[in-house]
Amino acid sequence: MSKKSFILTPYENDWAGFIYDLDCSNSKSIQAVFKPGSPTTMIKDPETVQEARDSAKTVVTSNAKDFIPYTLECQKRDDNHDCQDCWGLVIVPNREFDREYALEKAQAKRGVPINGAMLPWKAAFYANLSVTITRDGRVQVSRFDRCQYCEGAIPLLEQDWYKSLPVVQRAVRPRRHGRK
Numbered sequence: 001m002s003k004k005s006f007i008l009t010p011y012e013n014d015w016a017g018f019i020y021d022l023d024c025s026n027s028k029s030i031q032a033v034f035k036p037g038s039p040t041t042m043i044k045d046p047e048t049v050q051e052a053r054d055s056a057k058t059v060v061t062s063n064a065k066d067f068i069p070y071t072l073e074c075q076k077r078d079d080n081h082d083c084q085d086c087w088g089l090v091i092v093p094n095r096e097f098d099r100e101y102a103l104e105k106a107q108a109k110r111g112v113p114i115n116g117a118m119l120p121w122k123a124a125f126y127a128n129l130s131v132t133i134t135r136d137g138r139v140q141v142s143r144f145d146r147c148q149y150c151e152g153a154i155p156l157l158e159q160d161w162y163k164s165l166p167v168v169q170r171a172v173r174p175r176r177h178g179r180k
Contacts, residue, residue, distance in 0.1 A: 007119065009154055012126035015087055019052045021045070021061035024092065029100045033109050034060050034090065049074045053086045058125045062094040064132065068168060071130075071144065085147050088125035091132040098135045105137025112141055114161050127156060130168050142166045 006012050018037035024030045025039035037060070040048040045063065049070045052059045061067045071086050093099050111120040112131050124131065124141075132140040143165045146156075156162050 007123035008126055008156055008159070011154060012122045014056050015058070015122040015125050016056040017058075018060050018090070019048065019055070019057045021048055021059055021063065021067070023062045023094065024060050027096055027099060029096065029103050030060055030092065033103045046070045046074070049086065053084070056087055058087045058090060058121070060090040060092060062092055062099075064091045067091070068130070072168070075144065075147065083147050083149050085128050085150060086144065088128050088144070089130045091130070093133070093135045102133050102135055102137045106133045106139050108133060108139065113139055114141065127159075127162055129165070142168050144168050 016036075018034040020027070020030055020034070020037055020039045022040060022043075031037060037057075040051060040059075042048045042051050045066050048059060049067065051057075053074055059067060059071070067089060071089050075085050093102050108131075111118045112124045112129065113119075114124075128144040128146055130142045130144060132142075134140065143162065145167055
């Protein structure tokens with residue numbers, strides 16, 4: 001009898017892989033790196049985030065502008081009785097040529113680099129991380145706040161790397177004054 005391994009908690013084994021947003025669903029480089037994965041079945045971006053959350057998957061997209069706010073909105077924060085967190089977010093360059101170069105340089109097949117070690121995808125997304133792979137192959141990691149239920153029932157104890165990550169914040173859009 002074999003046990004499933006885990007890094008942070010056995011609950012990370014509930015992670016079911018990736019969902020490719022419409023802008024990434026036909027990308028060969030996305031399909032080669034982010035496994036297991038499947039294209040979204042939804043047309044609208046907010047529905048893709050809900051589909052990913054409900055199926056314990058992580059969205060892969062090039063559309064950070066929309067998907068960060070949709071992920072923040074999808075994560076229910078007013079209930080301490082069950083978890084409504086998403087399973088993180090991966091943001092990649094938009095053009096296929098840029099994606100191929102960035103993904104090759106980032107060496108992201110196995111997970112995300114944290115303090116010189118490779119954190120497997122399932123642990124990274126159990127921790128609800130946002131991973132951005134830039135055009136030049138740099139990997140930027142931040143975190144979505146975890147729900148109060150998870151912080152109380154299943155805290156990420158002794159994870160200094162986690163606590164040191166910047167928290168994803170809702171972007172404040174400047175107000176326009178007057179017409180142009």
